Amino acid sequence: MTEKFDAIVVGAGQAGNAAAYTMAKAGLKVLQIERGEYPGSKNVQGAILYADALEKIIPDFRDDAPLERHLIEQRVWILDDESYVGTTYRSNDFNKPPYNRYTIIRAQFDKWYSKKVQEAGALVICETTVTDLHMDGERVVGVKTDRTGGSVYADVVILADGVNSLLARKAGFHEELKPKDVALAVKEIHFLPESTIESRFNVSGNAGVVIEMAGKITQGMIGTGFLYTNKESLTIGVGCLLSDFKKQGIAPYALLEQMKAHPAIKPLIEGGEMKEYTAHLIPEGGYHAMPPLCGEGWMIAGDAGMFVNGVHREGSNLAMTTGQLAAETVIELKNENKPCTAKHLARYRAKLDASFVMKDLKKYKRLPEIFEKNHQFFTTYPELMNRAAHAMIAVDGVDKKSKERAIRRSFLNARSWKGLMGDAFKLWRAFE
């Protein structure tokens, strides 16, 4: 292949598909390379699809995309060993189209997305691993693949190769990821009859529920768990910072097993048939851990660029939006007859800064460090909250004022006034 493309996109995940689709739709000559057997076969997510980000790329996606359930209820649980305290938000407004969030199964969804990319005119090649970037001095001019004679050339390469971002690191664009900047999540999918899921979660039709969890299930590590309803299956998973896994010495699958055995979780998944076990890294380092995002002939989109908002469990939408913005940058430069130099690709950075992507990442820039240094938010407080709830709810002949005094004392013993005030301040700083 000595053919030259306007753009090469590495990877067929949410970022790569958004980029390839957008450029192909605009008439550019696009090559997309995916190492999996089919698009989606290497991709892992919870998974929740945020309609807004996809709507801006494929407005009529609801017509034929494989969607599982639209979400009408979100539960947040703070767990102790035997209990949880939580909040629930459920609204029938979420039960009226156009729906806002859906659960999806990535292998199916990505296959559909890739079909759209090909219909838009991009050339998609699967079962091909990009091994290196092809450089001409400082400039990226193409990619090398593991196919014989596998060099291909383009004016620009969009690196949407996922969290490990091997290509940019091999090229020296950024350093190795640090264990404190990534979370390792493990997940299982359990199949159950549709009617069982609907009665267990109090939904009907295509409506669904998400449960986000924190507390004792991560055994003192910084992380969260989740349980999502699909049409005929549930996905259940837990993720913690890699630096914590390393310190704690607990196997990730053992953590998942213990979570599944929690008395509040076990009945929800009871009887399900487990059909796949997956693991994936999530880039959680936030704004301060972001690599350079563009240079001579290259841009980075999606997980490879650390585009994840950990607090709000958003990542796939950032991937789509960053892929789209990278594509729009290339389209503009083509229309203006300008080369894809670092100077001109800097527009991508400007577009990111002007979008919700960078605004949100900047807003929470202090949070990863604050959480990393203050494990009490994931250990002490969940325990105190659960005990307080138990004390107030149990009817045992003790008057309420005495109970309140005991609860106050338990918080003070655990954290002291200074500690409590400090924690409140830290939380405010983290979310400011």
Add this chain to the structure above:
Amino acid sequence: MIRIEEKLFQNRYRVDAGRPHINIADPSVCAVHCQEKSCTFCCPAGCYTQEGDGRVTLITDGCLECGTCRIICSEHRNVQWEYPRGGYGILFKFG
């Protein structure tokens, strides 16, 4: 005791026999210099095993291609990590 093999048994793989995509660069570093051996408990597929004599052995057949082992080996940088050849390795049915 959870048997990781039972979980991995549900997954679909196309193993590139004889061509592991991950290698331990210098086995003596694991055996002699690494005290933690965090790869042996952090790997979500249990690919790394600590042997009685302190060596670490690696079998990549069940690898989920997450990248954990490479990143946690931060002190010794002793893991050579590549993606499998195109089409090989884990093939997620659901993801």
